[in-house]
Amino acid sequence: MSAELRRSLGVFDAVVIGLGAMVGAGIFVALGPATAAAGSGGGLLLALGIAAVVAYCNAMASARLAARYPSSGGTYVYGRECLGSFWGYLAGWAFVVGKTASCAAMALTVGAYVWPEHAHLVAVAAVVALTAVNYRGVQKSTLLSRVIVGLVLAVLVAVVAVGLRAGGTTPLSLGAELTTGGVLQAAGLLFFAFAGYARIATLGEEVREPAQTIPRAVPLALGIALAVYALVAVSVLTVLGPEALAASPAPLTDTARAAGAAWLVPVVAVGAAVAALGSLLSLILGVSRTTLAMARDAYLPTALAAVHPRFRVPHRAELAVGAVVAVVAATADVRGAIGFSSFGVLVYYGIANASAWTLEPARRPLAALGLAGCAALAFALPLGAVLAGSGVVAAGVVAWAISRGRAVPPPS
Numbered sequence: 001m002s003a004e005l006r007r008s009l010g011v012f013d014a015v016v017i018g019l020g021a022m023v024g025a026g027i028f029v030a031l032g033p034a035t036a037a038a039g040s041g042g043g044l045l046l047a048l049g050i051a052a053v054v055a056y057c058n059a060m061a062s063a064r065l066a067a068r069y070p071s072s073g074g075t076y077v078y079g080r081e082c083l084g085s086f087w088g089y090l091a092g093w094a095f096v097v098g099k100t101a102s103c104a105a106m107a108l109t110v111g112a113y114v115w116p117e118h119a120h121l122v123a124v125a126a127v128v129a130l131t132a133v134n135y136r137g138v139q140k141s142t143l144l145s146r147v148i149v150g151l152v153l154a155v156l157v158a159v160v161a162v163g164l165r166a167g168g169t170t171p172l173s174l175g176a177e178l179t180t181g182g183v184l185q186a187a188g189l190l191f192f193a194f195a196g197y198a199r200i201a202t203l204g205e206e207v208r209e210p211a212q213t214i215p216r217a218v219p220l221a222l223g224i225a226l227a228v229y230a231l232v233a234v235s236v237l238t239v240l241g242p243e244a245l246a247a248s249p250a251p252l253t254d255t256a257r258a259a260g261a262a263w264l265v266p267v268v269a270v271g272a273a274v275a276a277l278g279s280l281l282s283l284i285l286g287v288s289r290t291t292l293a294m295a296r297d298a299y300l301p302t303a304l305a306a307v308h309p310r311f312r313v314p315h316r317a318e319l320a321v322g323a324v325v326a327v328v329a330a331t332a333d334v335r336g337a338i339g340f341s342s343f344g345v346l347v348y349y350g351i352a353n354a355s356a357w358t359l360e361p362a363r364r365p366l367a368a369l370g371l372a373g374c375a376a377l378a379f380a381l382p383l384g385a386v387l388a389g390s391g392v393v394a395a396g397v398v399a400w401a402i403s404r405g406r407a408v409p410p411p412s
Contacts, residue, residue: 010208011216014200018221020149021196025109025276027156027229028252030193031236033335036246037382038186041237043178047186048233052226054187054377055194057370058349059218060363061356063200067210068359073293075352082355086400091351092294093396098344098389099287100321102195103127104328105337106280112249112334113272119249123329130281131322134288136311148278155271156232158264159252163235166259184380188346191377192338193229195345196279197222249334284321291317298403339385343378347393350374 009017031044038044065078076095080088110126111119200217232252236245239255248254252272256264292314295304308315328337353370356363379386 009213011213011220014213014217015221015224016146016149018197018200018217019153019224020146020278021282022194022221022225023149023152023156023228023275024196024279025106025272026193026195026279027232028250028272028275029105029109029112029334030190030338031233031251032246032248033338034186034189035237035242037182037189038178039182039242040178041233041242043183044186044190044233044237044242045230046178047183048190048226048229050183050187050373051190051194051377052222054191054370054373055197056219056222057366057373058352059197059200059222060215061349061353061367061370063214063218064356064359064363065352067214073290075348075355076290076293078355079351082358083351087351087354089294089299089400090393090396091348092290092299093399094344094347094351094393095290096287096294097392097396098341098346098348099283099290100324101328101332101337101341101344102192103280103283103287103321103325104332105192105334105341106276106283107325107329108332108334108337109276110273110280113253113269113276116250119334120330124326126277126280127284127322127326127329130277130284131318131325133281134284134318134322135308135313135315148274152271152275153228155252155268156228159255159268160231160235162259162261162264163239163255166239166261181380184376185382188342188377188381189338190229191346192342194222194225195341196282197225284318284325288314288318288321291321299400336382336384336388339382340388343381343385343389344392346374346378347389350378 034047035041035044038047062074062078065075065082069077069081073092074095076088076092078088079091104123104127107123107126108119111122115122197218200214200221236251236255239258240248240251244254244258245251250269250272252268253265256262256268291300291304292307294300295302295317304314304317304320306316307313350371353367353374356367357371359367378389381389
């Protein structure tokens with residue numbers, strides 16, 4: 001019988017870990033493309049609320065499933081157990097491709113804030129450095145999550161204070177430029193900034209009284225993140241206005257500069273870099289571990305299932321993930337990476353909600369809302385992201401059919 005993990009986390013710790021997964025680099029980079037899609041400041045704020053509702057549904061579905069199936073692997077396991085092996089595979093495939101794009105977006109965020117003229121070069125260097133760190137088995141601790149959350153929140157509070165004090169335009173009117181498609185597309189892009197909210201649900205074995213703690217921690221963490229994001233969005237819109245915000249690759253430093261707070265520009269750059277590097281470190285770990293699990297089940301090349309004899313990490317999976325992320329970071333646009341990432345992750349959580357539907361009937365309305373929300377946001381994303389995401393998902397289905405079809409006898 002394997003030893004159980006120590007139950008040491010209360011509500012506060014679970015909320016901090018959830019915030020550490022959410023209040024990261026997404027808010028530093030997602031506001032620009034979301035504003036361009038929404039068409040107005042009011043549309044941006046409305047989209048933020050929609051993204052938060054979908055995130056809440058997804059997180060609660062994940063929490064219920066984690067309580068029922070306390071195994072590592074997330075929706076890869078839930079889909080397999082509730083819906084069948086194909087859906088578990090598809091969830092794992094969507095997670096790997098979506099989060100690989102998230103890794104590239106995080107790396108490009110580091111470049112956009114640290115050295116904008118050479119953002120791709122900085123992004124590749126960040127991927128190489130963190131892949132090397134992960135190769136030696138170094139992981140973020142709860143203490144490190146607290147430090148990163150504290151630093152990022154301090155930077156965001158400074159931006160809000162400077163922006164609201166500076167004043168400026170009044171872009172928040174819910175005017176005639178609002179369209180359903182534009183708001184939903186903005187919500188799909190802002191969904192990227194909430195990525196990681198379900199991290200709390202994966203801590204079931206390490207949380208005291210998980211049946212009570214997790215349902216409390218999830219809405220608390222989401223509520224705090226939503227409040228922070230809304231304040232940041234209002235402050236940035238107040239200084240830059242929707243047009244300048246839509247065109248900005250680094251909106252928070254542009255806000256500090258436009259507000260006359262030159263001293264804050266390097267502080268924001270450091271905060272964005274720390275947030276993005278922390279997210280990138282965690283993402284590479286998660287993608288490589290899911291790759292390991294799928295390789296062990298022969299859904300990916302079995303060579304990727306190797307574990308390093310000294311460092312006890314899936315070193316081949318980590319190197320493969322690092323190489324793919326580096327290539328994407330060297331060639332992709334951060335807005336395209338965000339859209340593609342959101343599509344893959346929304347497919348992943350759509351399967352989570354479908355899996356949660358099979359549990360107790362009383363909770364089915366929430367699962368149905370989450371599933372409908374994931375579908376609506378996924379297909380409202382920019383056309384390029386939808387086509388690319390659909391193509392990659394289709395490639396995964398073909399790979400499944402080829403690998404599994406060999407075991408099925410041909411029809412007579």
